[in-house]
Amino acid sequence: MKITVDEGKCCGAGSCVLAAPEVFDQRDEDGVVVLLDPEPGVELHQAVHEAASVCPAAAIALAEAQ
Numbered sequence: 001m002k003i004t005v006d007e008g009k010c011c012g013a014g015s016c017v018l019a020a021p022e023v024f025d026q027r028d029e030d031g032v033v034v035l036l037d038p039e040p041g042v043e044l045h046q047a048v049h050e051a052a053s054v055c056p057a058a059a060i061a062l063a064e065a066q
């Protein structure tokens, strides 16, 4: 899995951080998402899918590893 985030789309809702705090954080200044781990281990994939699906701005894109 490879994660990309679109900081321009992110509205700072923080839903991704709640769903997968090991992978996502937010900037202190404006709440925009910070990607902590763009290629998380398989044990985190379910949480990452959850994070992407709850993001209100659809700012999280997931690509499965080939």
Ligand code: SF4
Residues within 6 Å of the ligand: 005, 009, 010, 011, 012, 013, 014, 015, 016, 017, 024, 026, 031, 032, 033, 054, 055, 056, 057, 058, 059, 060
């Ligand atoms: S859930 Fe989406 S909009 Fe909210 S902080 Fe995360 S990436 Fe940004």
